[in-house]
Amino acid sequence: MKVLVTGGTGYIGAHVTRGLAESGHDPVILDDLRASKRERAEGFVLEAVALEDTEGLFDVFARHRPDAVIHLAGSISVGESVRNPELYWQNNLGGGASLLLACARYPVQAFLFSSTAAVYGDTTVSPIPETAPMQPTAPYGSSKLAFERLLHGSAKSLGMRSAALRYFNAAGANPQWMVGEEHEPEEHxxxxxxxxxxxxxxxxxxxxxxxxxxxxxxxDYIHVTDLASAHVAVIEADELESGRSFNVGTxxxxxxxxxxxxxxxxxxxxxxxxxxxxxxxxxxxxxxxxxxxxxxxxxxxxxxxxxxxxxxxxxxxxxxxxxxx
Ligand SMILES: NC(=O)c1ccc[n+]([C@@H]2O[C@H](COP(=O)([O-])OP(=O)(O)OC[C@H]3O[C@@H](n4cnc5c(N)ncnc54)[C@H](O)[C@@H]3O)[C@@H](O)[C@H]2O)c1
Known part of the structure; x- marks a missing residue:
């Protein structure tokens, strides 16, 4: 399957890209390198295009015609989202909407979104099931929840299967690939x-x-190799009911x-x-x-x-x- 991986040079995306390739898929990375390095795409096709460049996305979709999208690109800091909420609405919601426009013009079979445990907010439930109340406490979690809803709400009319994975704390590095965490600033x-x-x-x-x-x-720390395998499993699960959001933790x-x-x-x-x-x-x-x-x-x-x-x-x-x- 040809899979467009947005944010594929980031920490988790670099693992997902390699996990897909190891499982026989054909990943294409879309990442404008605002928070990562070009070297991390070595051996893969990289399209250095920003999510907000909708015309640029149309061009990428027209040339590659992906079967599926795994959407990891986004702004990731809870603290920064409190200081600069507009960036989070623009990148995490607006950037995602731009990607959906490309899926409307060049249909894909499946769309998998990187969501987060931050959608639950300050909860006292433990362990947290997907049915727990969702009351994000910062714009980061709100922007992720808003895009989950936009995605699931539009998937049917776009004729694609949608899923969101709510990661808990991604951690570790695959010892063979050595593309671990390099956030700037590092908050983990x-x-x-x-x-x-x-x-x-x-x-x-x-x-x-x-x-x-x-x-x-x-x-709840989840090894990034296990996260990568969860993405491959969702992409391959044709029979999986659309519009589902899943926790990924231990x-x-x-x-x-x-x-x-x-x-x-x-x-x-x-x-x-x-x-x-x-x-x-x-x-x-x-x-x-x-x-x-x-x-x-x-x-x-x-x-x-x-x-x-x-x-x-x-x-x-x-x-x-x-x-x-
Ligand atoms: N790291 C965690 O523990 C964790 C937990 C929950 C959810 N997530 C989610 O997982 C995803 C990946 O996280 P990560 O830790 O790998 O982050 P990361 O910053 O390492 O990777 C994000 C990548 O997206 C790219 N990017 C950002 N905005 C872009 C845009 N508008 N256009 C094109 N490229 C853009 C960056 O250049 C970067 O390579 C994010 O969506 C994040 O919210 C991460």
Whole structure:
């Protein structure tokens, strides 16, 4: 299947692109490289076009005639979305709408969207099923939820199958592909802890008085290789009912302290930790109920123990530092 992967040079997109190719599909990357590097498309066709360039999208669709679209491109920071909400409406909703215009002109069979656990907002439900109330607390989550609705609402008239995957915390790197996290600025816990340990800097932990096992926040970490395999499974599932949104997580929470301990153990160094006040809007626990994805697709996370995630993230970080030196 020819699959257009928007955001295919980004962290998750680079894994999805390689996962598709390994499964015998033919991915074409669409990414304007605003948050990634051209090298990450090596070995693949790259169309460096922005989502908002609708005419440019028409041209890409006319030349490649994709069978399916996997839409990962977007703006990804919760904090930035609070400071600059317009960017999130423009990129995550407007950019997605532009892509749907291209699908209206050049029909595709399936459209798979990268959504997020942030659509649930500050929930007390744990683990979180897809039926939990959706009350996003920041424009990032609202823009993702708005596009999920636009996509599912328009899929039937566009004659395509739609699905959204709500990722929990994507983490790790595939050891063969070595295209791990390189966000700028990096806001995700695992690369931040690795950086602070390798550079002998103190790491801020925001609050240790949450109602969790050790008082620090719990999140559901999913290895990016497992995320990639979930995308391949959805794209291949012709019989899957259209308009479904699925959680992608493990169903298990790992606390900030457990992540820090695992990284200290892997690097054989003692992390320096400073506890500061809670950050507003950080829920105590965000853990997926992934039953729907498992039962509908037979998908299972195979690489998502915290040890495997941390080991692969450390390998990637060391490679990245060596390349930059
Ligand atoms: N990383 C996570 O833990 C996580 C969790 C939940 C959801 N997501 C979603 O997954 C997707 C990918 O996340 P990521 O961590 O790989 O981010 P990333 O920033 O590494 O990748 C996003 C890619 O999209 C491209 N892009 C952004 N806007 C574009 C536009 N208008 N036109 C063309 N290209 C554009 C960027 O250049 C980048 O390569 C995002 O939609 C994000 O919201 C990520």
């Amino acid at each position: 816990l695992i690369p931040r802890v690795i950086g602070s340990v390798l550079e002998n800097r103190a790491l801020q932990v925001y609050g240790n008085d949450y109602p969790t096992g050790d008082g620090t926040c719990e999140r 169903g298990h929470g790992t606390s900030v302290t457990q992540v820090i301990d695992a990284i200290g153990k892997r690097l054989e160094r003692e992390p320096i930790v400073e506890v500061s006040a809670r950050r507003p809007g950080d829920p105590a626990s965000l853990v997926a109920d992934p039953t729907a994805l498992k039962s509908n697709l037979g998908w299972r996370p195979e690489h998502s123990s915290i040890e495997e995630i941390v080991d692969s993230a450390v390998q990637w970080d060391l490679v990245r530092r060596e390349r930059a030196a």
